[in-house]
Amino acid sequence: MSHSGTTLILIMAIAVLAPLLAYGVGRRLPVPLVIFEILLGILIGPDVLDWAQPDALIDGLSELGLAMLIFLAGYEIEFGKVRGDTLRRSVRAWLIALGLGLATGVLLGGGYTKGVFIGVALTSTALGTVLPVLRDSGDLHGRFGSVVMAFGAVGEFGPIIAMALLLSGRGAGESTALLAVFAALTAGAVFWALRPRPPWFSRIIAKTLHTSGQFAVRFVFLLLALMLGASQALGLDILLGAFAAGLVTRLVLTGAAPESGPQILEKIEGVGFGFLVPVFFVVTGIEFDLASLLDGGRTLLLLPVFLLLFLAVRGGPIWFLAPRDLDRRDRGGLVLYGSTALPLVVAITTIGVDDKAMTAGEAAALVGAGMVSVLVFPLVALKSRSGAKGLPTERISGSESW
Numbered sequence: 001m002s003h004s005g006t007t008l009i010l011i012m013a014i015a016v017l018a019p020l021l022a023y024g025v026g027r028r029l030p031v032p033l034v035i036f037e038i039l040l041g042i043l044i045g046p047d048v049l050d051w052a053q054p055d056a057l058i059d060g061l062s063e064l065g066l067a068m069l070i071f072l073a074g075y076e077i078e079f080g081k082v083r084g085d086t087l088r089r090s091v092r093a094w095l096i097a098l099g100l101g102l103a104t105g106v107l108l109g110g111g112y113t114k115g116v117f118i119g120v121a122l123t124s125t126a127l128g129t130v131l132p133v134l135r136d137s138g139d140l141h142g143r144f145g146s147v148v149m150a151f152g153a154v155g156e157f158g159p160i161i162a163m164a165l166l167l168s169g170r171g172a173g174e175s176t177a178l179l180a181v182f183a184a185l186t187a188g189a190v191f192w193a194l195r196p197r198p199p200w201f202s203r204i205i206a207k208t209l210h211t212s213g214q215f216a217v218r219f220v221f222l223l224l225a226l227m228l229g230a231s232q233a234l235g236l237d238i239l240l241g242a243f244a245a246g247l248v249t250r251l252v253l254t255g256a257a258p259e260s261g262p263q264i265l266e267k268i269e270g271v272g273f274g275f276l277v278p279v280f281f282v283v284t285g286i287e288f289d290l291a292s293l294l295d296g297g298r299t300l301l302l303l304p305v306f307l308l309l310f311l312a313v314r315g316g317p318i319w320f321l322a323p324r325d326l327d328r329r330d331r332g333g334l335v336l337y338g339s340t341a342l343p344l345v346v347a348i349t350t351i352g353v354d355d356k357a358m359t360a361g362e363a364a365a366l367v368g369a370g371m372v373s374v375l376v377f378p379l380v381a382l383k384s385r386s387g388a389k390g391l392p393t394e395r396i397s398g399s400e401s402w
Contacts, residue, residue, distance in 0.1 A: 031375060053286075
């Protein structure tokens with residue numbers, strides 16, 4: 001068997017084992033699924049058992065997993081719930097965090113490019129990790145849940161825009177112009193998505209939904225390919241194209257197939273969370289520089305520093321700009337949820353290492369801090385708020401999040 005085949009078998013074995021571990025542990029302590037995927041990837045990687053080594057095929061599947069991860073992140077944002085004063089406050093909080101993050105990143109990294117990677121990573125929010133916790137606790141559809149959704153949505157969308165603007169290698173004017181062109185293309189796609197679809201479109205979706213035709217699923221992947229192609233043609237990062245594709249897809253399915261939309265999404269998530277996204281996270285674990293982290297020194301010291309910076313850089317502005325109707329406990333919970341970061345941190349550091357702008361050790365410290373944040377911050381926020389309301393905390397499973 002080829003090296004690629006052996007590594008892929010190991011990755012898929014981990015993809016099967018990780019949910020079992022998350023389910024078993026989740027009955028006592030909510031641990032996001034992604035943690036097990038990364039940790040088991042580290043286990044089979046070169047720094048521990050040395051059973052797996054990525055190659056061109058595995059790296060290609062990992063990149064597809066990253067694109068699918070960001071696509072699903074864009075899809076899950078409900079902009080109808082993210083508006084008004086809360087949206088303005090969340091945007092201002094993120095812009096302040098970006099300024100603080102860039103300044104901190106340049107100081108820590110000792111250079112502009114590395115500082116941008118670090119700074120942007122510090123401003124991200126793991127909305128996909130937070131939403132299942134809010135859903136299980138009954139907070140998702142209340143006032144607190146809508147506020148977390150707004151701040152979290154900006155914490156996912158903002159870093160992707162910042163990456164496109166600040167790390168394109170072009171001047172600010174040219175980058176802004178290209179981003180404006182992409183925004184115009186996306187706006188055109190949104191306008192098209194909002195237009196009523198002809199009757200045959202809905203009929204063929206329903207007719208092929210449970211056949212080998214799978215028109216809707218193929219159409220969604222065409223949208224993804226088109227937006228990825230548009231971003232690449234303009235020299236922008238594929239993260240931007242994948243995120244925009246998720247936004248457009250939600251609008252198309254909501255308008256054209258409101259009854260079939262949830263079933264179509266289940267099929268897309270089956271491909272994403274069932275195959276491609278686990279490959280990305282397991283490969284992240286395989287490439288994780290555990291040796292640098294365990295050797296001590298600066299890399300190990302950076303992990304708790306980054307963890308505190310998530311709270312200071314991302315959480316500090318959230319605390320001061322949180323809606324005034326939130327009490328201190330809700331404000332504290334919003335800070336903790338908003339400072340929870342991992343998927344985008346993994347994506348940003350992966351790009352940073354590939355571009356040789358960051359060392360593997362620095363990426364490991366950032367990803368390690370993100371892993372601690374998803375383990376600790378939501379749990380502390382949950383216990384703090386549920387304790388205040390007298391709600392049981394056993395309702396949280398935590399095993400559905402990415």
